[in-house]
Amino acid sequence: MDETTAPPDDLEYRNPPGTRVTYRARQRRTDHTVWLGLALHLPSFLISFALVLTAAVFLDVLLGVPVWLPTGLWAASGALAFHRPTERLIARHLFHLHRPLPAELATLAPVWREVTARAGVDGGRYELWVEDGDGLNALAAAGHIVAVTKRALRDLPTSQLGAVLAHELGHHTSGHSWSGTLGWWYSIPGRCAWRVLSRLKPRLRHAARGASLTALTVVVILTGYAAFATLRVTYGLPLLLLAVPCLAAAVGRRAELRADAHAARLGFGHSLALTLRERLAELSAAQGPAARSRPGARLLSHHPDLGTRLEHLEKFL
Template sequence: MTKPSESPGPPPEYPQYPQAPPAPPTRVPPQGRPEHDDLDYRHPMGVRVHYRARQRTADAAALGRLALHLPGFLTSLLVVLGTAMVGEVWLGLPAWVPTALWLVSGGLTFHRPSERFLARHLLRLHHPLPSELAVLTPVWREVTARAGVDGNRYELWIEDSDGLNALAAASHIVAVTRRALERLPEAQLAGVLAHELGHHTAGHAWTGLLIWWYALPGRLAWRALAAAVAGLVRVASAFSYVAAGVLIVLFGGIATATLALTYGLPLLLLPLPYLAAAVGRRAELRADEHAAALGFAPMLSRTLHDVLAEESRACEDDGLLARLLSAHPDHRTRLHHLQRYLADQR
């Protein structure tokens, strides 16, 4: 497949291709894998694919997540700067050097070797076996061709998990669980991959990794502080409950004084987790819309029904607080938003 020369004028956001008549499968499915279902999503060989000039953007959900995590970034910056200043006293290294290195370290999220290290050691992903790659590659090519995206820019990975799931991470990582690869028909697998491609093209994946990385120093400092305070209270309570009470009152006074000096601004951080989770749920719906606009709404809907049936058998019911803090909408909500695409295709 070769890239044609760019034609004048902006290309359509979701290019349409001629529909192909149903064709029998050209290979035998692996052992235990479902046969092709009645959803023919493939295009005839020889269709010329026009890649979009701008294959990635940052939509409102991605920019909103960055804005909401700005306080976390500033907190981490203060932690790094404070640690660097201590290092300058003890080691003589100028404080701006480690601080500047930390600021530019976010560029590693776009560095392929760093992404592979992340995939293996943090996300616990594996390279696909040849038989698994034989299943994934043609499906991924179809999805990226419909989207007008160069699929060779991304790397396909496998997650050893029993869930029917997939993920998009960093700038080039697309992974599916082993169970999804073995259990889902190719049409449904295409719908799942189209959803993950939507996270990449909308900027959700790389912004998510940047947010995690730049918030890490502040998160670690907060956990260390909380552990230290809890440890001091436990030690004090071992000697005297009065001493433990004095420590609690002391820390409470420090917190109250801090709020007074900052005019209560730290209180604005309390709703941020809920707002960030709401924006994350919106990002998931946007990824569903991306898959549906490419024609994969029926496939994605079937997969969501399967997952919903499994959850119903497990009788899982999260509380209201857990749902508000979840970055993923419930499957019924996702199915509701897919209904208009299903109606358009009838």
């Protein structure tokens, strides 16, 4: 499609099939948000490790299984998050994605080819997926998953679809996707334990109602003393865990802004800004004044609000 016939909002395909494209020698890198994110996942990793170690000790006592075996297998299991068959299971059963149908692939593949060619990245290393969603959304996960919603494929012009894909490619090439996947993977034992405790909460409340006031007072005093003793011995360091969700959310917001910058540097800044403005107008029309989230919710959100993203994009336009 030449420039004289292409509509203003259409993507010009400068790298058709068969054209020679030079790939960068270093296709991925890691920025500071990756290392900060991994550091903030350390507490959940340690909690999960303690749970796995406890289970390993029980297996050793009951069945004679060496303690190092289950703990070692768990420590090495993170590699499965980048194993292609495991990634496909994650895509299908966790994110509920499907591989593009022929008509969807006909729209998606040339845009992805253009985006990756501009970035000097081998697009064949990644797998394209589609989500049956009504939102204008996309995601990058594990080591090779790139997905967009059906609505994005249906409603977005190719230039805006390219901007969305360039944003997700930025998450991959900057290391945000693999670091987030590792953090999620190694926190699974801790999250499972928390879910079990949440289900036991009604029974604990029922047991507390049947307990005497003296017994409850003793439990509260002992718990408070144990907490105070722990804080005193550790110089209050466990209190820092209270700040981890806020810090992790701040790192996530920074990663989103860096992915926006990546898309803008590839020439998709105007298209991405247009997409964000349309999304902001849609939210404002649907929710009215409630479209602006509360400060507390913004503090814990891993995505910056659309106005902030547009403000940071201005310097690239």
